[in-house]
Amino acid sequence: MKIKICGITNIEDALLAHKLGADLLGVILDNNVKRHGTRELIDEMKSYNLNVVGVYTSMPESIEDDFVQLHFPHGYKEILDVKSTGASVISVIDMNSEQYDKKYHEYINAGSDFILFEDRSGIIKRLPELLNYKKIGIAGKISPENVSIASSFNPELIDASSGLELYTGKKSPERLKMFFEALK
Numbered sequence: 104m105k106i107k108i109c110g111i112t113n114i115e116d117a118l119l120a121h122k123l124g125a126d127l128l129g130v131i132l133d134n135n136v137k138r139h140g141t142r143e144l145i146d147e148m149k150s151y152n153l154n155v156v157g158v159y160t161s162m163p164e165s166i167e168d169d170f171v172q173l174h175f176p177h178g179y180k181e182i183l184d185v186k187s188t189g190a191s192v193i194s195v196i197d198m199n200s201e202q203y204d205k206k207y208h209e210y211i212n213a214g215s216d217f218i219l220f221e222d223r224s225g226i227i228k229r230l231p232e233l234l235n236y237k238k239i240g241i242a243g244k245i246s247p248e249n250v251s252i253a254s255s256f257n258p259e260l261i262d263a264s265s266g267l268e269l270y271t272g273k274k275s276p277e278r279l280k281m282f283f284e285a286l287k
């Protein structure tokens with residue numbers, strides 16, 4: 104099971120999350136999103152050998168990342184285009200969208216490395232719906248208080264962001280520590 108901390112906006116949060124045990128660190132590359140980062144931040148994170156996921160809300164013109172999160176409704180072509188660069192793909196499915204099961208099979212068949220099921224109002228209550236899926240990640244209000252429930256479900260990927268913040272865009276060192284403690 105891999106742990107991804109998303110919404111990283113600064114190097115201090117990135118280094119602390121990595122030190123505590125994060126496998127992947129997500130940087131949102133969309134200036135319209137409050138908790139976004141920059142290409143410069145990604146370069147700095149890579150200089151520390153951190154595993155960075157570039158999180159995109161639309162298809163980027165070029166791919167410079169080792170891990171790419173397609174955080175918008177996409178299809179076969181976008182996944183193949185990213186995979187042709189050698190990057191790993193995280194395909195996000197909004198569980199409140201129609202036909203999420205159909206999308207899951209499309210993304211699996213296209214070769215996505217992880218299918219990240221997201222319910223921004225809280226994924227924990229949706230877990231019973233996900234029992235028969237493979238290669239899945241889960242996201243949506245995962246926090247120190249409920250991450251033990253998330254991990255007992257044993258997904259391939261757990262993604263957490265806002266539940267670890269002091270304020271939007273800034274992670275709380277205390278909450279990060281509590282989160283990784285709860286995973287032990």
Ligand SMILES: O=C(O)c1ccccc1NCC(=O)[C@H](O)[C@H](O)COP(=O)(O)O
Nearest residue numbers: 109136174242243244245263264265266
């Ligand atoms: O976090 C955002 O505001 C965001 C906005 C637009 C696209 C992606 C965004 N986040 C990426 C993520 O993977 C989230 O961090 C993930 O769904 C977890 O969300 P949460 O823990 O509920 O903040």
